[in-house]
Amino acid sequence: MTTLLVDYAPAISALGVLALLMVIQTLVLDVTGIRRKHPPGTPVLSGPDDFLFRATRAHGNSNENLPTALAILSFCFIVGASPAWINNLMLLFVAARAGHMLCYYLDLRMARSISFGVGLLAMIGMLISGFAAL
Template identity: 35%
Template sequence: MADIFVTYHTSILICGLIATLFLLQLIIADIVLFFNKHLAGHPIESDHQSFVFRATRAHANTNESIAIYILLLLFGLLSQSAPDWLAFSSGLYGIARLAHMSFYYMNLQLARSCAFGLGLIGLLSMLITGLTAWV
């Protein structure tokens, strides 16, 4: 079992970095909400000109895909897929999420959409990597 940690150390490290990014998004959203005196449980106005909206949506969007990432990473690890390819795919997803967050904060909608698409490619690549281990 310890061999899996050695073989997939890069993918596991990337998973930790993505978790750090996710935590950072949560902290930024909470700080922005706090300083804007937003009452917990009240809806946030849907306005892309508002940083409060963009910060909370960036976090929510990552929250929507993080479970898929974790499941695909586990699938890749447990199916003993190609370690380098799994690390590359995982890193692609992580870089795309960082870009997506940054572009969301800066309100660059086309760039944000491209980063989201790149993240989907990373997830699909993780799936393919896991599936090819079974062939």
Template identity: 40%
Template sequence: MEFIEPYKITVLVLGLSGLTFFIQLVVLDVVGFKNNHTPGHPIPASHNELLFRASRALSNSNESVAIFILFVAFSILSSANPQWLNTSALVYLFARIAHMLFYYFNLKLLRSISFAVSLFGLMAIFIVGVLAWL
């Protein structure tokens, strides 16, 4: 496990990303319960409703997490520069947390900016892995 030591921050980000998902799930469940939403029934599409925004925040996170995990695995197994990988993973995590919060509070421009920053973090993780091959 010595090879993972330089990537401890990235591994921590993996765990904290999981915690972020858990929080999103709890928020969605609590808001759904408070709104008397019947599980399994569609959520009305309205950005004016927190239930919809919480649902979309979780769905949006689900759309990028597989890419994040694959890029991290690729970069670690490629012996990517740990400093760059750890920094890129942190950028992704903080941007995803910001995206979640901005979605909850219906701050559309900030939500879009944080989404773009998370994409930048993802691409940086991939590039760091590719650079290890050059």
């Protein structure tokens, strides 16, 4: 267990940053909903020009990607995938998720799509590294 913590320390730290990003997204969404007096539990019916809509989608997209990233990272830890690859790809994934979040908030659609794509490629890279370790 100690070797896992040492070898994958950057990836594990990136998990902490990813958790922080999720908390920030939750706070941004909740504060925005409260300020707009949006009834909790009701759909946001506006479109991408509305910040509440974008905050809702940013949070939702992160929630959609988080389980996959955690499953991939767990798989890589278990099979002993290359720590160098996993650490760097996980850091790239978290940076891409942070970029995706910020670009969603700022309504930078092309940059948001690029950030999403970079994060997806990072997950694919981690998967490849995991399968290569089998």
